[in-house]
Amino acid sequence: MSTQIQHLAANTPQEELLQHMAADGAVIIDNVLDSQRLCALAQELDPFLENEVYGRDAFTGFHTQRIGALIARSRACGELALEPQLLDAARAYLAEHCDDVQLHFTSAVAIAPGESAQILHRDRGIWGGYVPRQIEPLFSTIWALTPFTKENGATQVAVGSHRWEKQRQPQPHEIAYAEMSPGSVLCYNGTVLHGGGANTTDNDTRVGVFLHYTLNWLRQEENQYLSCPPEHAQYLPQELRALIGYAKGGYVLGFYSDPDDNSAEHESVSPENLFSRHRDEFDTLPSEEQLVSRSTPEA
Ligand SMILES: O=C(O)CCC(=O)C(=O)O
Numbered sequence: 644m645s646t647q648i649q650h651l652a653a654n655t656p657q658e659e660l661l662q663h664m665a666a667d668g669a670v671i672i673d674n675v676l677d678s679q680r681l682c683a684l685a686q687e688l689d690p691f692l693e694n695e696v697y698g699r700d701a702f703t704g705f706h707t708q709r710i711g712a713l714i715a716r717s718r719a720c721g722e723l724a725l726e727p728q729l730l731d732a733a734r735a736y737l738a739e740h741c742d743d744v745q746l747h748f749t750s751a752v753a754i755a756p757g758e759s760a761q762i763l764h765r766d767r768g769i770w771g772g773y774v775p776r777q778i779e780p781l782f783s784t785i786w787a788l789t790p791f792t793k794e795n796g797a798t799q800v801a802v803g804s805h806r807w808e809k810q811r812q813p814q815p816h817e818i819a820y821a822e823m824s825p826g827s828v829l830c831y832n833g834t835v836l837h838g839g840g841a842n843t844t845d846n847d848t849r850v851g852v853f854l855h856y857t858l859n860w861l862r863q864e865e866n867q868y869l870s871c872p873p874e875h876a877q878y879l880p881q882e883l884r885a886l887i888g889y890a891k892g893g894y895v896l897g898f899y900s901d902p903d904d905n906s907a908e909h910e911s912v913s914p915e916n917l918f919s920r921h922r923d924e925f926d927t928l929p930s931e932e933q934l935v936s937r938s939t940p941e942a
């Protein structure tokens with residue numbers, strides 16, 4: 644096993660990407676985005692990054708900006724969340740433990756000069772350790788908008804540490820840096836140890852767009868219904884709305900009833916109905932056999 648993060652070409656077959664995720668817990672796909680898409684992302688995010696609001700503790704980083712609600716704020720970020728190569732990979736990677744994935748977290752993270760290295764952690768810790776280790780809950784992406792270098796805060800990853808026992812800490816030589824060019828993307832799971840790097844440069848801020856996917860039956864880290872409320876969600880493509888949670892995750896999982904509707908037109912229906920005049924367009928009933936088999940865990 645290598646202590647470097649492997650780099651793959653953008654046209655690498657999905658199977659190979661998933662092999663690296665399984666072995667290393669992380670992999671980089673080089674040069675997925677062209678300069679036009681990078682410009683659009685920068686243009687849409689710059690106004691928010693101009694607000695100089697930094698983290699409030701060592702974990703969020705006193706020299707690090709974090710901008711959320713990216714689906715409501717940036718059309719280019721929405722397109723990125725639907726990027727077929729990555730979304731398909733997320734679905735395939737997480738398929739063992741869910742019927743589908745959902746978008747879990749969006750953030751533009753800018754690490755400015757003077758930032759120290761973030762403590763290494765496993766992102767699955769947000770669920771407090773209650774998700775058993777045999778269930779991998781996350782497929783996460785960090786898209787480089789600027790170069791990521793060891794000097795400017797490239798994400799640190801302890802390659803293969805998703806297979807370590809919980810207490811093991813990496814030796815310095817076991818930590819790799821996600822060095823990559825703008826338009827490249829780091830994929831990593833929720834169990835591999837990682838953290839933002841220190842930025843020791845004088846004037847080189849590192850900016851990445853974080854889009855994390857999780858099992859559609861787990862609570863999302865970023866509350867998408869508040870970060871992208873219906874007034875915003877109505878303008879999104881249907882697929883993106885469904886991806887952030889405005890869809891059912893199973894027969895009844897995630898249904899809603901309209902509190903102001905006395906005519907019962909929107910009673911126990913899919914959130915898709917908020918945006919559609921066709922009441923049951925998105926409600927397909929499973930057979931009785933399917934319902935019984937889905938309610939019974941495999942031995
Ligand atoms: O900024 C980075 O490279 C990583 C940040 C991170 O892992 C986190 O905040 O959970």
Ligand SMILES: [Fe+2]
Nearest residue numbers: 764766837838
């Ligand atoms: Fe993290």
